[in-house]
Amino acid sequence: MDIIDKLSELASKISKQKSAIQTEEATKTAFIMPFINNVLGYDVFNPLEVTPEFTADVAIKKGEKVDYAILKDSEVQILVECKKLGDELNLKHSGQLFRYFSVTNARVAVLTNGQVYKFYTDLDAANKMDEKPFLVLDLLDIDDHVIPELIKLTKPAFDIESIINAAGELKYVSQLKRLLAQEMASPSDDFIRLFASRVYEGPLTLKVREQFALLTSKATKQFLSDKVNERLKSALNSSKRELNDAIEEAEDSPVAIGQDDDGIFTTVEELEAYNVVKAIVRSTVDVKRISARDTKSYFGVLLDDNNRKPICRLHFNRSQKYLGLFDAEKNETRHPVDSVDDIFQFSDALRETISYYN
16 A cells, blocks of 8 residues: 555544543554554564664753654664644643654654644754644645645655755744634734735725625635635536547447447446545545446446445436435435536545545
């Protein structure tokens, strides 16, 4: 499996087991050790690679420990401090990371609760850990931009210089993204004044600012909605192009339009929906692994052409159309849809289904 598959697998495990995790030790065993071992690629059972309860000489705090030290070429490269799943990741309660950072060769420190991983380095002052992370990974809300940087921290690709060089940009970009998200959700006075002054020529009185507070919030939400719609249209256009190619090659296609000898009729709409599903999940799995099997009662979309790996079912041969989605136990739930475009509303669920089989 590639790193995305491994992250998806771990994310699925967190979703299923989080209610059973009550302690920090349980968090380490269930989620953090698999992350270090499977995602980052360091052998947690080899003390030459991963040392648990790592201790170093810290003048002001003798015998203090960090949960894990990750080594490469016999040198400590990454320090990991763990909290219980659900705990807030607050550096005020992780002073040992600050202290150990200055007395070891580590250039990367990680604070995690098993779901969220915050990565720190020393951009602001040499050998002194920054107070703000340069990278944040939430396994239940993975930002695609994080993946290339996470790969640099894995054992096969570990490159500390590349990590540090990219850390500065990552740190400020991530902070700016969070700031923009806050402004989009609840515009500040400065944000309102900035945009109001560009479109309104009169004095910015209290009444005008109150008016533009509502207008700015409305405009930003509409802007985001327009961008989302553009992406959906782009994906749909791409799927339609694939559909046209499929129609042109229908005679050679394993799923052809029309009726076969068994009385199974494959419609253009089913093929269009099939291509929409492929467009959605292609970010999670190689599209070549997606296949289809039409039956008299439904049109099935499968992973690896395997009936035991159903992705979804299209129940389109009736007045009310349904999209059948599967949970981890392969139980099907039917969701009413009015058109092929409605399938995009279930993008996250379709991608999550893929994670059950990888």
